[in-house]
């Protein structure tokens with residue numbers, strides 16, 4: 001599909017210089033760009049998940065939460081199954097939600113990430129104790145200190161992440177709040193299990209083979225040219241699960 005905006009372009013040199021991982025190109029979001037991925041059973045990650053990617057923030061964010069990634073539940077995106085935000089001060093905020101229960105337990109890092117350099121980030125959630133220990137946010141393989149907010153709806157023992165057929169978006173906020181993401185993303189991975197710290201530290205610098213049973217989506221963002229994925233889509237899923245995305 002031909003939906004490219006000129007403001008959505010590619011970089012790659014920075015990443016190679018910064019980490020030498022040979023990750024090729026990345027996707028830059030200039031504040032009105034986003035990627036849409038249609039729903040599939042494989043991106044409904046269950047109640048145990050890991051979301052990881054490389055980020056580059058050009059500055060220190062001051063405004064309301066920028067959406068790095070969110071799988072929508074409601075039609076306006078006000079509810080989302082799982083979300084990663086870039087918050088003011090370049091703090092990271094992650095949550096999981098159940099709209100029916102009115103529950104959205106979330107974790108926010110107490111420190112922000114430095115602007116002008118690459119970081120590897122990961123959000124690991126495992127429904128287990130129904131308290132703060134169920135979520136961990138890593139930066140560069142190290143767990144960050146977080147504050148936990150069980151939400152006004154609480155984090156009840158019947159909590160289950162709510163999933164439906166709504167799309168997943170990278171960069172796009174809900175209609176009513178938040179902001180478009182400004183920055184670069186690369187090597188976004190969705191797993192339907194909680195990776196260990198050791199796994200995160202190993203995988204952050206290695207290319208993942210396709211066909212791993214728990215790797216549900218893997219956007220390497222190396223395409224450089226639109227319409228090159230199966231179905232004429234733009235952001236190819238290298239997991240083998242077919243969750244290709246379209247740029248807007």
Ligand SMILES: [Ca+2]
Nearest residue numbers: 023025220221
């Ligand atoms: Ca890449």
